Amino acid sequence: MWHPSATPVHSAAMTTAEEYWETFYLDRDQVWSGRVNPLLEREVRDLPPGTALDLGCAEGGDAVWLAARGWRVTGVDISATALARAAARAEEAGVEIAFERHDLAESFPDGEFDLVSAQFLHSPVEREGERDAVLKRAKDAVAPGGVLVVAGHAGWPSWQHDHPHADYRFPTTADVLAALDLDEDWVVETDEVVEREHNGPEGQPGTRADNVVRVRRLR
Template sequence: MSTAQPTDPTLFWEERYRAGERLFSGNPNPLLVRETSDLTPGDALDLGCGEGGDARWLASRGWRVTGVDISTTALARAAAHVAEAGFAEQVTFERHELGVTFPEGSFDLVSAQFLQSPVTLDQDGVLKRAAEAVAPGGTLLVVMHAGWPSWMAEHEYPFDAVFPTLQGVLAALALPPTWRVETLEAVERPFPSPDGRPGTRVDNVWRLTRTG
């Protein structure tokens, strides 16, 4: 019997979420918290929202949130997570295979947290659409892993990956002069291994403001 993972994005992510009762902690991504706590709440788009930790936190800060994911399992968990916290009226969820379809509208905040995949994903195309969805005066926040964890040896890498660079993503976005860079930073954080070994991982952060 073959144990190969599916290459179809929908099947891959459904299988991953269904493998356990919860894939993520339910807490918001720390760099989202760091980069958006000073923003005035408005309409937010959470791309790749997973089980809803970021959407829930944004709603608790007064944002009206549209959460998007490819996995119906993840979206169901996210909706339950948000409703349990009492924010169901502030958050809506939509299923999209980003790169194929994209939510309509413009937003004061578009957040793409770790929008990285071992299966087909037009990352550059999705990030360009994300920038287009930012309203004048709004913010685009992108956070992505810059490499594998420090404790992972090369022979342990689960798949081939090309990690985006700070300047590489800016070049791919090709933003006009009406955008201002607020944060362009590589952040190293503690990242222990599953068996408890100490380690670190570096994440790249792009925070950009559309000024006009």
């Protein structure tokens, strides 16, 4: 999970993803709001709970929300600091979540899941083709009848003109579907760009567009 406008520019020069994300989280005591991502909530709130895999779980907002609704959740992140905060949040909320540390470019959780969630897997230090490879592994982790939900930013916020990573290209829903390379065992249930109000850190009014894809494995 990455919010480009909140990213220290100098950190992108680091040599490993683990170093980058540890610095990202150690820069402040809390990065995210702790609330569930609205697009994930929209896409899964009516699904019956089962097993869920939260890729890039960060500080645990989505994982705790899912667990509180009866999902058996595995949360994954590359940052040990983020995982420690997520575990503390889960304990405070009184829910059980299995947390695992993975660099998803190198390793991936075992098993199949009724829900696989990949929310805002943007990174200024990802290598070419890395995100697509992660999404393919995410698809492979979906159990028959289960769903994969992929959400990501469609571009910079309207108020942000000085982009810290100006050369970053935000993937489109078409890019996501191309990476997944779905066959007849899959159906696309959501393919949408959602625009919402998104104010800047100093209260600047503005908007931001996000992409969301939900696909279901039929068999």
